[in-house]
Amino acid sequence: MKILVVGKGGREHALLTAFDESATETELYSFPGSDAIAEIATLVEVAGLEELIAWMKSNAIDLCVAGEESYLVTGEGLANLCEREGIPCWGPHFQSAQLEASKEFAKEFMLRHGIPTGAATGCADIDEARAAINGEYPTVLKFDGLAAGKGVAVCPDEASAEEFLNEVLVERRFGDGRLLVEECLVGPEVSVFAAVVDEEYLIFTPARDYKRALDGDLGPNTGGMGAVASRQLVSQEVLDQIEQSIVKPTVAGLVKDGLPYRGFIYFGLMLTKDGPKIIEYNCRFGDPECQAVMPIVGGDLAEFCFEGAKGALNASLLDFSDGWSVCLVRASAGYPESSRSGDIISGFDEVDGARVYHAGTRKNAEGAWETHGGRVLAVVAGGETRELAVSAAYAELEKVTFPGMQSRTDIGTFNF
Known part of the structure; x- marks a missing residue:
């Protein structure tokens, strides 16, 4: 199966790794990709989406997967362009992706369909x-x-x-x-992901990310300094409540409003004293939550997404570990206000029993890895308990270093 993933960051590196490890034999491609992604996928060099669609058609790509959100709402939209040319796409249409592209559109959708959320x-x-x-x-x-x-x-x-x-x-x-x-909602946050195929859905392992730059959830907002994922993150009772009050009416609302949806959807939630309420939608997997979730997704993700893009949700193709996964981000000097590139990264070869996903890295002229962006990389480790997963992740993170690096020291240790 020929799969092309659109995007270049840590999320896409994690997705491509999962596709590479799927039972289905895959031939992987990426646009625009990165030096790290190039080690498991062939990079496609084209000028833009229209040229990418033409390349996919001429190279008989079986499945296009939207990783990065911007392509879903660029021009006519990635999924719309794929549909026009008969290429199965795992990612929603332009009009459906407005749930992420416009917070106001999303809020009106929530209110219209009676989905619990804050006033705005x-x-x-x-x-x-x-x-x-x-x-x-x-x-x-x-x-x-x-x-x-x-x-x-x-x-x-x-x-x-x-x-x-x-x-x-x-x-x-x-x-x-x-x-x-x-309205400012108060309570623990949780991220719930679902694969949606028309009127059907499958909920993935819940996650919790840490947006603030500094320990104790202090400092400026970032794209995410780490995440934890586990089916133990929330009780089955709360997960059932989330499904009935938020996930199910969202999918029904998409169908009712005529918004085509085949792909991942992210529910950013607050567990308030009045019950779960939705903060926002993302129309793809979260980052860095994807890096935390993918290692505990078993089965055949490639075949699952392929069948889903063609209109069949086959939950039997996947299984989910009951343990914990902890993702720790290393960011560059100056992040999030700015980022510094060119710092040499060492220690990749020393990591054992954990995964390393590249986000903002590149190889220099001498073939060494160096920083090339704000959030540079993520180290992800698992364990039967949260404490074991946290300990394992931090032990391996210590091995990967570069000048000016920034990381939090408390990911997975509070908000439980």
Whole structure:
């Protein structure tokens, strides 16, 4: 089976690794890919999506998998272009991907279908946003469009809110777009992923990620400094509640609204005292949650996604470990405000009993690995208990080093 994965980061490295380890014999490709991905997949060098579609058609690609979210809403949309040319695509259509591309679209969808969520007001400028906040703190501010996981701020006071409002609505850090002022929900967070095929779905192993840069959930927001995954993360009772109040009505809402969906969907949830409520949707696997979840997914992921893209959800192709998986991110100097490239990475050969997924790395002229981005890599290890998985992951993380590296020391040790 010829599979092409679209994207270049740690999530795509994890997905391609899972496809490579599937029972189905695979021939893997990636666009745009990375030096690390090139070790397990052939990189496709084309100018853009239209050229990529033509390349896939001429090379008889069996399955296109959307890893990175931006391609789902670029131009006509990756899945739409694939459908036009008869290429099975594991990823939703452009119109369905607005659940991630527009926070306001997603909020209206949630309210329309009675899905528990926080109250929110859409704002076009800073004056409207100030009026919507109305002096009530803490408040949550969300840029309406895609922002690589950095377009959300939980503001405890007026000063922090003004700083973010200025970045988003005056300086336009993320480009043009509206802003959502949202009720601040309180409780433990959990990420639930599901594979959706039309009106059917399969829930994967729940995960919890750590967005703040510093220990104790302090410091600026990031794309994710680590994650844990386990079927023990939430009780079966809570998972059933999430399925009945959020997952099931979301899938039914997609069908009712005529929004075609075949692919992964991410539910970012808050477990409030009033029950689970949804914070946001992502229309693909999360990052770094994907790196935590993939090692505990067994079976034939390649065949599962292939059949799903063609309209059949075959849950019997997959199984899920009952243990724990812990993902630890190493970030470069300056992250998240900036990133430093060119620092030599050492220790890959010393890692034993853990996986290393590359995100922001490259090989230099001498063939050595060096940093090339904000979040550089992730080390992932498992265990029967959370404590064993945390211990194993940190033991292996210590072996991979580079100048200026940043990592949290408390991933998997709190919020349980």
